[in-house]
Amino acid sequence: MNIILRATRSLMQRGPRRTLGIASSYIADSLFDLRYGTDTLWHVGMERLTESEELRKHGYGYQPTRARAFSRLLVHMQLPPHLGFVDLGCGKGRVLMLAARFPFDPIRGVELSGMLCNKARFNLQKYARHFPRAAHVEIHENNAADYPLQADENVLFMFNPFDEAFIEVMVTKLRKSLVDHPRAFYVIYNNPIHAHALDEADILPVRKQYRIGTSCFAVYSNRELPPETTHKLCDAIA
Numbered sequence: 146m147n148i149i150l151r152a153t154r155s156l157m158q159r160g161p162r163r164t165l166g167i168a169s170s171y172i173a174d175s176l177f178d179l180r181y182g183t184d185t186l187w188h189v190g191m192e193r194l195t196e197s198e199e200l201r202k203h204g205y206g207y208q209p210t211r212a213r214a215f216s217r218l219l220v221h222m223q224l225p226p227h228l229g230f231v232d233l234g235c236g237k238g239r240v241l242m243l244a245a246r247f248p249f250d251p252i253r254g255v256e257l258s259g260m261l262c263n264k265a266r267f268n269l270q271k272y273a274r275h276f277p278r279a280a281h282v283e284i285h286e287n288n289a290a291d292y293p294l295q296a297d298e299n300v301l302f303m304f305n306p307f308d309e310a311f312i313e314v315m316v317t318k319l320r321k322s323l324v325d326h327p328r329a330f331y332v333i334y335n336n337p338i339h340a341h342a343l344d345e346a347d348i349l350p351v352r353k354q355y356r357i358g359t360s361c362f363a364v365y366s367n368r369e370l371p372p373e374t375t376h377k378l379c380d381a382i383a
């Protein structure tokens with residue numbers, strides 16, 4: 146019933162085309178879990194993820210990145226091999242699983258909630274039956290604000306892990322890390338609600354925006370980026 150009500154509201158607010166897009170993306174996400182025996186779909190509120198009042202104020206709860214949109218973005222970006230990938234606020238590990246299908250090395254996830262870290266480890270084990278590289282993904286239970294960026298990390302992924310104040314902390318770390326260890330760097334920011342903190346920092350001068358299905362990613366880099374997109378991209382890997 147809830148689904149019917151939500152569909153009707155969406156039809157009225159967004160129209161049939163966008164509603165269909167959202168529905169098909171949701172179905173693709175459900176199929177991802179069914180296909181690999183993982184558990185990544187359900188949202189978890191911030192109040193269930195940390196005891197800390199302070200962190201609750203700055204963070205958002207768990208919600209997964211759309212699997213199809215993220216794969217399409219990576220196919221479109223054509224990044225060089227052997228870049229290190231880190232997901233700050235990796236939740237149940239869906240983005241890490243998908244990243245394991247691309248030639249990133251190493252792949253790391255940082256997550257505040259011990260419960261979600263365990264879930265991510267469980268999911269990665271299941272996924273590794275299909276894609277063995279997923280077995281090498283590292284999960285770090287840590288507050289992302291305290292996580293020291295490593296010299297072998299080149300791609301930093303974020304999907305609403307925290308508010309503007311925390312993004313500014315991250316920007317300061319990134320600036321220092323790039324001075325200490327100059328290297329190619331990419332920030333992939335899904336649903337970039339606090340993008341202006343990165344825009345103003347001006348450490349990664351190339352900025353492009355990719356709208357894929359119902360998702361929007363802002364990408365920042367000190368290297369060239371492929372053209373922006375506002376519509377469906379090349380076929381994702383299945």
Ligand SMILES: C[S@@+](CC[C@H](N)C(=O)[O-])C[C@H]1O[C@@H](n2cnc3c(N)ncnc32)[C@H](O)[C@@H]1O
Nearest residue numbers: 204207208209210234235236257288289304306
């Ligand atoms: C919207 S979810 C994104 C999950 C995953 N990155 C994805 O895209 O599928 C944001 C995650 O960030 C985590 N988080 C929030 N604040 C955090 C912090 N200070 N340090 C580490 N993780 C945090 C939440 O627990 C949640 O799992």
